[in-house]
Structure formats: C-alpha cells, structure tokens
Amino acid sequence: MAKSxxxxxxxxxxxxxxxQISFPSLPDRLRLVRPIVREGAYACGFGCQDVDDIxxxxxxxxxxxxxxxxxxxxxxxxxxxxxxxxxxxFRIERGIHIQVRDFAPPVSxxxxxxxxxxxxxxxxxxxxFIRSIMDDTRFLRAPEDNGNILELTKRTMVEA
Amino acid sequence: xxxxxxxxxxxxVVRLQGEVDLDCSPVVRxxxxxxxxxxxxxxxxxxxxxxxxxxxxASLVVALQAANRAGAAGGRTDRPPIRDDANRGGEKCGLTSxxxxxxxx
Numbered sequence: 001m002a003k004s005x006x007x008x009x010x011x012x013x014x015x016x017x018x019x020q021i022s023f024p025s026l027p028d029r030l031r032l033v034r035p036i037v038r039e040g041a042y043a044c045g046f047g048c049q050d051v052d053d054i055x056x057x058x059x060x061x062x063x064x065x066x067x068x069x070x071x072x073x074x075x076x077x078x079x080x081x082x083x084x085x086x087x088x089x090f091r092i093e094r095g096i097h098i099q100v101r102d103f104a105p106p107v108s109x110x111x112x113x114x115x116x117x118x119x120x121x122x123x124x125x126x127x128x129f130i131r132s133i134m135d136d137t138r139f140l141r142a143p144e145d146n147g148n149i150l151e152l153t154k155r156t157m158v159e160a
Numbered sequence: 161x162x163x164x165x166x167x168x169x170x171x172x173v174v175r176l177q178g179e180v181d182l183d184c185s186p187v188v189r190x191x192x193x194x195x196x197x198x199x200x201x202x203x204x205x206x207x208x209x210x211x212x213x214x215x216x217x218a219s220l221v222v223a224l225q226a227a228n229r230a231g232a233a234g235g236r237t238d239r240p241p242i243r244d245d246a247n248r249g250g251e252k253c254g255l256t257s258x259x260x261x262x263x264x265x
Contacts, residue, residue, distance in 0.1 A: 027183035034211075059213050063182040067215075125214035 007090055007097060007151075016091040018043055025070045025083035025102070030059055033087065037098075040089040044096040045156050054096065054154060057133040058087065060126035061100045061150050069104035069148060095135075095155035103147040107139075163191060171201040177208040180216030188216060192223035196230060 007015045018040050023029045037058045041051040070083040090097040136153040161184040164175045172195045195202045
C-alpha cells in the first residue's frame with residue numbers, strides 16, 4: 001500500500017498514481033531514480049526533450065533534499081543514512097504531477113529561492129531549473145510539521 | 161562518471177565522461193581545483209558527458225573562479241561543440257552549446 005500523500009487530481013479527473021519510490025537520502029541513489037522518473041514522464045505522454053527536463057527537475061529537487069534538508073555536515077559531504085525520500089508520480093489529464101516528500105525539519109521558503117543563472121556563482125541553480133522546467137511548483141509543510149512536500153506539475157503541449 | 165587528465169601542448173585537458181551529478185561533482189570539483197593549482201592552461205572537455213546537474217555546473221563555476229583568481233590573464237569560457245544528446249542542464253545557464261574552458265595563463 002502506497003504511503004499516503006493526498007492529491008485530488010485536476011479538472012475533475014481522478015489522479016492516476018503511476019509509481020511510488022522510497023529511497024535513502026544518499027547522492028548515489030539519484031542515478032537509480034532518474035530512469036524511473038524518465039519512464040514515468042514518457043508514460044504521461046511527454047516527448048524526449050520534456051522528459052529530459054522533467055528528469056533534471058526531479059533530480060534537482062531530490063538533490064536539494066539530500067544536500068540541504070537532510071545534510072548535517074555539508075562541508076565534509078557526510079550524508080545522513082537514516083533519512084528517506086518518497087517520490088509519487090501521478091499521470092494527470094495532459095501532464096504529470098510529482099510529489100517529493102522528505103522527513104527533514106521544516107525548510108524556510110527563504111532558503112529555497114532561485115538565483116539569476118546569469119550570475120556566475122555556484123548554488124541556487126537547481127531551484128532555478130525546477131521553476132523554469134515545471135509549470136507549477138508548490139512547497140508545502142507535511143502534516144504535523146513532519147517534513148516537507150514539493151509538488152511539481154507539468155502539462156503536455158496541447159495543439160490549438 | 162570517469163575522468164581522464166592528459167597534457168597536450170602544455171595544457172591540461174580534463175575529459176569527463178558519463179553523468180556528473182551530486183554524487184560525483186565533489187570529485188570533479190576537487191580534480192579541477194587541483195588542475196588549476198598546477199598553473200597551466202586547463203581545458204575541460206564535456207563532449208562525452210551525458211548528464212550534468214546544477215552541482216556539476218557549480219563545480220565548473222568554482223574551478224573557473226579559482227582560475228580567475230589565480231591567473232594573471234584571468235579566466236574565460238569558450239564554447240566548442242558538445243554532443244546533441246547531452247541533457248539540457250548546462251543549456252539553462254548557457255553551457256550546453258559548448259564545454260567550459262577555465263583558462264589559466
């Protein structure tokens with residue numbers, strides 16, 4: 001049974017949960033997650049370029065969780081091994097809806113601001129990528145302040 | 161991710177291959193900073209990179225900044241062709257159309 005993360009769908013259509021992934025918050029797990037997200041995006045009807053973009057957006061979202069939400073010694077790249085990330089991929093009418101859930105202390109919205117990519121500096125690019133790729137991004141506190149939920153939605157192009 | 165460092169005509173050429181993500185970008189960053197420290201021209205060849213995320217790009221930026229700080233003539237970026245099937249992470253900050261060359265004189 002999938003761990004509950006409510007989503008009511010869009011346009012009156014019920015959401016179709018394609019897959020739920022749960023994995024330890026470790027950098028080397030990202031390469032295992034990317035192919036699953038890729039197949040999920042294809043299953044939602046996206047073309048190659050959009051699929052690549054969606055994979056990048058979800059990778060960046062998970063990397064932010066690993067590096068910032070859970071990391072306790074970022075400078076030494078010593079990662080927490082007791083932390084979990086859950087990804088839910090929903091097929092919606094003409095698009096994809098993805099939830100990225102962590103169980104880290106609540107993150108302040110001020111800490112996840114994107115920066116201008118023209119500025120030559122490391123950091124903040126991941127959030128910029130996520131917002132430029134996805135149509136909707138919503139950052140929520142999980143119930144009882146037990147973590148954070150990032151909701152990402154992208155719609156397929158509809159011909160006029 | 162694999163890397164190969166060669167010396168060609170007095171320049172250090174760092175060829176990266178595969179996926180550059182949060183897992184291996186600290187290694188890339190360390191390698192590039194080490195190369196910059198050798199006080200030669202450093203060329204980073206990304207033509208065999210299939211995937212690069214923001215942490216990989218951050219490693220390139222950190223190396224370029226180090227080259228800028230250390231080099232009398234400063235650093236610069238050139239943009240030779242890169243594989244068409246590489247992901248678009250670099251493109252979103254102006255890198256997909258070419259590899260970055262932190263250059264130190």
